[in-house]
Amino acid sequence: MSIALFLLTFLFPPRTISSPALALPSTVASLSPRAVAVAVPVPAVKKLPKTLSYTVTATTYWPEPGQTDDAPMETADGSIIPTRHSSRTRWLAVSRDLLEGWGGPFRYGETVQVRGISEALDGDYIIHDTMNRRHRHCVDVLVNERECKAGLEGRWSKIKLSKITPKQIWQAS
Known part of the structure; x- marks a missing residue:
């Protein structure tokens, strides 16, 4: 117990009020609940597209201490x-605002499609890395x-960055 609370309790002790319980009037005691219809507007639910697409800026990087950490x-x-x-490894680093932990739609290990860079670099990539916190709406393609x-x-x-939904694998039940 803090000193302030102790002093308040000592100086102003709690009062108890003793009064007889008030009885309800007979009209209130005899009421029974009834059903009430309430009209609540239901907003239309938008269906999300199967693949979400984002417009980003793309760059390339290779693993060296000057471009990455130690x-x-x-x-x-x-x-x-x-x-x-090489670029055929197909690994991708994304900016933090695109990652799920910081409010984005993507997670590590997800496969995304990148379009609009070049024939050599367009394709499916797996997210493995994060860019520096100063970057927003960017991706970094791992190359040699x-x-x-x-x-x-x-x-x-x-550049268009699209989430690829995993294909359902048929399985007998």
């Missing part, structure tokens, strides 16, 4: 980038350093 071969979800990786120097390095705007 452990460049380890991604944010704990995966280890293969030593002989040699590929970047050969022409795959760049920054592309108005």
Whole structure:
């Protein structure tokens, strides 16, 4: 008990009021509940599309301490980038605002479709990494350093990023 509460209780003790219970009038005691119809407007439910599409900015990166943290071969979800990786590895880093933990629609390990970069880089990617917190609505495509120097390095705007819904596997019950 705090000192202030003790002092308040000591200076102003609680009072008890003793009064006989009031009886309800006979008209109130004889009422029975009845059904009441209430009209509540129900808003129309929008159906979400099967694949959600987002417009983002795309860049490329390769695992080196200058572009990542001090452990460049380890991604944010704990995966280890293969030593002989290339753009065919199809791994993607997304900005934090696109991840579910920060209010976005995507999770680590989900497959997404990227369209609008180039024929070499468009396709399906698996989300494994997170970009620096300063980026918003961006994705980073994992490539090899040699590929970047050969022409795959760049920054592309108005890229379509779509969530791919997993296909249902038929199973006998």
